[in-house]
Every structure is written in structure tokens, then in C-alpha cells.
Amino acid sequence: MMGLLVALSGFYLLLFYGKSSLFFTHRYIILPAVFALASAAVLVVVGCLGSLLSFRDSIFLQGLFVFLLVLVFTLESTASALAFFHSKKLDSELASLSGMFQQYTGSSQSHISWAVDGAQEELQCCGVQDYKDWMGTPWFNRTGGLSVPCSCCNSTFLSCNGTLDQP
Incomplete structure (x- = not known):
């Protein structure tokens, strides 16, 4: 059962990394997911072997x-250590995105604004960490400090216009 749980977490990591692979420059970022899947496979074998040991009394099987x-x-x-290490590396890679937020204009003519809006809509997020990332940008100050881009809006709220008093 634990093997299945570890495998599901590995698949979740792979899906997450696949979904946001546009933002990562290195492929090594998927190593924690690969190690989690490998450990899940071995864990399933160990579980089966443990069940077999309950029926047989073999020193070889016990050693295995x-x-x-x-x-x-x-x-x-190893998967845990890599995940911790890569989370620190991920923070440094995401720091470059913060610079894009500083150059955001909200214009559909601006490639940076188009990329930021597209990323927020695709990843269903707002900002790099959260919506508060917008509070230090020139665009937020130009709007009077009352709203974030409409690309931050949850698509289930059709009346959302980016104001901070809405969900």
C-alpha cells in the first residue's frame, strides 16, 4: 500500500514538473520524482517479498x-535530499520571474505582459509566490494599489476584475 502512495506522489511530481517545464532550464529538476518512482517500485517488491517470508523460513530471502x-x-x-536541494535552486530560478513582474504593463502589445498573463492563466496562479508579489510592482501602483491583473482571476468567478476585495 505504501508503494502505491509513494508512486502516486512521484507521478504527481512528474505532472507538476511537466506542467511547469517551460520555466526550468535544467532537466535534473525531475530527479526527485524519478527516485520516488524507483523507490515505489522497490517498495512493492519488498512488500511482496515480506509476504512471501511469512510462509517460508529462508535466510536468503530474509537477507534479500x-x-x-x-x-x-x-x-x-536521496529523493528527499534532492527535493530539498532543488527547492532552493527553484527559488533562484523563479527570482528571474520577479523581474518580469516589475516590467509588466498590462498591455497586450507587450511581450512580457503577454507572457506573465499566459503563465498565470496556464498555471492558475497569481504572482511568483502569491498575489502579494504584485504589491511591489509599478503596475500595481499605477492601478492605485487596488487590483491585480485579471489573469490572476479564478475562471470559476466570471465577474472577477482583479480587485483585491474579490475572491
């Missing part, structure tokens, strides 16, 4: 069971 448990621990530890 312990070896596979150590392998799962190593794979999951």
Missing part, C-alpha cells in the same frame, strides 16, 4: 528483504 529495505531507505532519502 533487508537489502531491499535498505535500498528503499536510500532511494527515499
Whole structure:
């Protein structure tokens, strides 16, 4: 059962990385997901082997069971360490996006504004971290500090116009 849970988390990471791959310059960012999937596969084998051990009393199978448990621990530890390391690296890669927010004009003629709006709509997000990222931009100040771009709006709220008092 745990193997299935670890595999689902690995697939989720792969889907997340695939969805936002436009923003990553390096492919190594998917390594935590790959290690999570590998550990899930080994964990399923270990579970089956553990079930088999309950019926047989084999020293070889017990040794293999312990070896596979150590392998799962190593794979999951590596995945965790890589995820932590890459989260720090991800922060530095996302810092360049903050510069794009400073150059946002809201005009459909501006390539930067078009890219920011497209990214926010595609990823269903607002800002790099959250909507507060807009509060330090020249565009936000020009709007009187009352709204964010309409690309921040949730598509389920049809009346959304970007004002901060709306959901």
C-alpha cells in the first residue's frame, strides 16, 4: 500500500514538473520524482517479498528483504535530499520571474505582459509566490494599489476584475 502512495506522489511530481517545464532550464529538476518512482517500485517488491517470508523460513530471502529495505531507505532519502536541494535552486530560478513582474504593463502589445498573463492563466496562479508579489510592482501602483491583473482571476468567478476585495 505504501508503494502505491509513494508512486502516486512521484507521478504527481512528474505532472507538476511537466506542467511547469517551460520555466526550468535544467532537466535534473525531475530527479526527485524519478527516485520516488524507483523507490515505489522497490517498495512493492519488498512488500511482496515480506509476504512471501511469512510462509517460508529462508535466510536468503530474509537477507534479500533487508537489502531491499535498505535500498528503499536510500532511494527515499536521496529523493528527499534532492527535493530539498532543488527547492532552493527553484527559488533562484523563479527570482528571474520577479523581474518580469516589475516590467509588466498590462498591455497586450507587450511581450512580457503577454507572457506573465499566459503563465498565470496556464498555471492558475497569481504572482511568483502569491498575489502579494504584485504589491511591489509599478503596475500595481499605477492601478492605485487596488487590483491585480485579471489573469490572476479564478475562471470559476466570471465577474472577477482583479480587485483585491474579490475572491
